[in-house]
Amino acid sequence: MPSPNDRPEPPRMASVDEIRAEFPALGRRHNGLPVAYFDGPGGTQVPRSVVDRMADYLYHHNANTHWAFPTSAETDELLAASRRTFAAFLNADPDEVVFGPNMTSLTLRVSRAVGRQLSHGDAIVVTELDHHANVDPWRSLERDRGVVVHKARMTPETGQLDWDDLDRALSQHRTRLLAIGAASNALGTVNDIARAVAMAHEAGALAFVDAVHFAPHHLIDVREWDCDFLACSAYKFHGPHVGILYGKRERLGSLAFSRLDPAPDTIPERAESGTQNHEGIVGAAAAIEFLAGLSRAPDGGGVSADQALRRRLTTVFDGLHDRGCDLLKRLWDGLAEILAVRLYGPPPSAFRTPTLSLVVAGVPAAEVAARLARRGIFASHGNFYAQTVVERLGQSKNGLLRLGCACYTTEDEVDRVVAAIGEIARGEA
Ligand SMILES: Cc1ncc(COP(=O)(O)O)c(C=O)c1O
Known part of the structure; x- marks a missing residue:
């Protein structure tokens, strides 16, 4: 028996x-x-639930933000809820989550703001493994700020980063920022980001992580990685075309973003500009909920809704x-x-x-x-x-x-x- x-x-x-x-x-x-x-x-x-959520927003809740009528209040609440969802996805706080058109624009925005703090001879380290969306925004500071960009090598035979070269690049210059990909969109290589961030911090540099190719395959944990910034893109994980930026609270609060006067100067909005893609943001959050909804494991009790969401995501990403x-x-x-x-x-x-x-x-x-x-x-x-x-x-x-x-x-x-x-x-x- x-x-x-x-x-x-x-x-x-x-x-x-x-x-x-x-x-x-x-x-x-x-x-x-x-x-x-x-x-x-x-x-x-894109799964049906994501498209349905975007259509529902546009059909029934569409408005601009911060006004005293129901569709505007619903829009405010949907955007706030989407930030909470992404906070759970990234293991961040909601006010550390910034939305934008795509990873490239968000990275360019951060690079402009970081550039204002840099001076002639400061160095930025990028890697040969990276998508150019995490290279060229930093290179533009060479022209604009007299910054020097160094490229840490990859090893072509293995498709891995050359960590000794990264170490040299970080320590031999006045390095102010490391821009590194969590995973190579060409080769599938995953970098040890916690190690890279620790090396950057040791050298006195900030760490900016491109998690666009990592995000659909492994669960991001900005707290564990301790990165200063991280960007990803919802269309790579079953959402619409929306970019998401994480910034440590103190960084988002202190960087000199190009901000136009009517925009709020509080985080996270000070890092955003203009009217957001509301339906896209709602759809991006729906993509995270779609992924979490693939979990069949019992939730267990005694945790907040956001913690339960993160638990489900952990189960699903392990399975994926x-x-x-x-x-x-x-x-x-x-x-x-x-x-x-x-x-x-x-x-x-x-x-x-x-x-x-x-x-x-x-x-x-x-x-x-x-x-x-x-x-x-x-x-x-x-x-x-x-x-x-x-x-x-x-x-x-x-x-x-x-x-x-x-x-x-x-x-x-x-x-x-x-x-x-x-x-x-x-x-x-
Ligand atoms: C690894 C990686 N980084 C950055 C990007 C650029 O992202 P976006 O299209 O959101 O600007 C891509 C897009 O393919 C990518 O694969």
């Missing part, structure tokens, strides 16, 4: 089929084939990580068998995101992507604005093909893309 111990553990999160049912885009067909979306690192699909590891391994191992394929990024045994890049010998990445699209497989190609990564890999001319797994990716889709790349590598149209 089976003992109670033989009973299978109840699932801790929704199955892939349950998740897929939430995404109308997954019903799309191309050339008679179901579409498999491997373009998540460029932008993820496990699934992502399995999918990435299947993808990597399948592609590694194809002789003409060269894979880039850390191996599946590394702590990473389920994103990899590759080249097929003799076929430009744009052509591989076009042939995959004919087979109903959508994947990005080029440099993904991680220009330096692609340069260091010697692939600037032909570019890389990038495959990213998302929460809705199935093993069958992975097998499909492996088979399709095998055909392309063998010269089958």
Whole structure:
């Protein structure tokens, strides 16, 4: 007779089929084939609940803020609730959460404000692994403020940051800020951000973290990382096109943001400008709630609603990580068998995101992507604005093909893309 111990553990999160049912885009067909979306690192699909929440805002609550009538008060409350949701997502406080159009604009805004405190000869350290949205805003200070930007190297063979070089870059100059990515959108490398932030602080520098590619795959914890700033983008985790910035309270309060007079000078609004994208912010918060709603684990009692939300997110991100590891391994191992394929990024045994890049010998990445699209497989190609990564890999001319797994990716889709790349590598149209 089976003992109670033989009973299978109840699932801790929704199955892939349950998740897929939430995404109308997954019903799309191309050339008679179901579409498999491997373009998540460029932008993820959006579940029904997020779109519904945005439509509901626009249909029933749309107004400008801070007025004495119900739709305005509802807008105020929805924006405040969205800040609380993102505070739980980031492990921050609501007044440390800033909204904006996208990560790039928010980073540019912080770079302008930080730049005002810098003088000729001060240094900023960026990394070769980074998306240029976390490089060029800092480089613009070279021109404007006489600041020197140093780039910490990546190791092309492993796709990892060269930590000795980072250490040298931080300590050998008058470094005032480290700008570093939590994960590479080209290779899936995950950086040890707590370590990098500690190194930056040790050198007397602030730490600005680009978590755009990290956010869909691992749960951010700004308190654990102790970073001064962090930016991410909701369209990479099933939300609309809205950027989110975290800033430590004292930093948000003291930086000289370009603020126009009618705007409040209190945090977090002093770091924002103009009328916000209300429906986008509401939708971005709905994306976090969608993710939390994938948890099937009991909440446990005795905690606040925000703590319960963070607990659910922890469960879900653990589950997504496990699934992502399995999918990435299947993808990597399948592609590694194809002789003409060269894979880039850390191996599946590394702590990473389920994103990899590759080249097929003799076929430009744009052509591989076009042939995959004919087979109903959508994947990005080029440099993904991680220009330096692609340069260091010697692939600037032909570019890389990038495959990213998302929460809705199935093993069958992975097998499909492996088979399709095998055909392309063998010269089958
Ligand atoms: C790692 C990384 N950083 C920054 C960005 C820029 O984000 P946004 O499009 O929100 O400006 C991207 C976008 O692809 C990215 O992948």
